Amino acid sequence: MKTELPLAEVYAILEPGPVLLLSTAQAGRANLMALSWHCMLDFEPPLVGCVVSAANCSFAALDATGECVLNVPEAGLARALVGCGNTHGDAVDKFAAFGLSAVPSTRVAVPRVEECYANLECRVADRQLVGRYDFFVLEVLRAWHDPAVIAPRTLHHRGYGRFMLAGEEILLGSAMR
Template identity: 75%
Template sequence: MKTLLPLADVYALLEPGPVLLLGTAHDGRANLMPLSWHCMLEFEPPLVGCVVSAANFSFAALEATGECVLNVPTVELAEQVVGCGNCSGREVDKFARFVLTAVPSAQVAPPRLAECFASLECRVADRQLVGRYNFFILEVLQAWHDPSVSAPRTLHHRGFGTFMVAGEELTLPSAMR
């Protein structure tokens, strides 16, 4: 029998995809922030929508520069991902503290993260919902991946410090390529 679920817990049922490390750079300072509130909006050009709290240090950088990198970590980086979320880039150099390697991007100022199996260089394409919902629409300008990682074990946030790890895959008939 089902029981009522507190509305504050609904987000744990609907997390849309893997936890990302949002990379930003502003005033000569690069930063990383875990990001799990995102969704694909369009195939080509790839558009990604994401919510970044105005209270986060990364919000100010993204708002000011209009550029970021969406880095996709795997389970091997779980402790660094959580660590990045448990401190602020206002006070901490997260690359140094968590021994993460910044790699120059080709299209945007924020660096890519070498330890992640994929990185998406993005520019803000639409700010219409930022003022009301902190919702940025990003256009992916360049995408990088490690072709040796065929089945990435990505982290999926379930809320309150709990994560699932991507695992079993199913392949079913699809009209998509």
């Protein structure tokens, strides 16, 4: 059972740079793509920058609706994640093809992926760099996580199909909250 995550803590989910599943929806059709080019831009409201190539179906939906969900998968979803990154939504229903469950969001008309341990409901906050870099600034409106997942085994892309899995955690004095 997921509980709401305080918006001020969203940064801690994205800072390590896991590969995400970006969900979008347009004209009643939901879609997914793998997304690794993202970065935190501010704490609260949480702002996240991401590059969604105009060559992807997801770009058209995100651009038209201004809404998406950033879903954070763990290692068990690795094949589904890569599948969503290797196929296009105009040809494949990715939720069905990769066995993922679409559940309604609360703040956006885009489904969340139930199997992901965290889901961030977002709207486009700034489009200034879309024309030049396909770079969208997203504001996280509502965030969800599974509190039972203490040390998420997220996937981190190292290029050419190689992924590192998050593992050992250490605690050090850090000036960054």
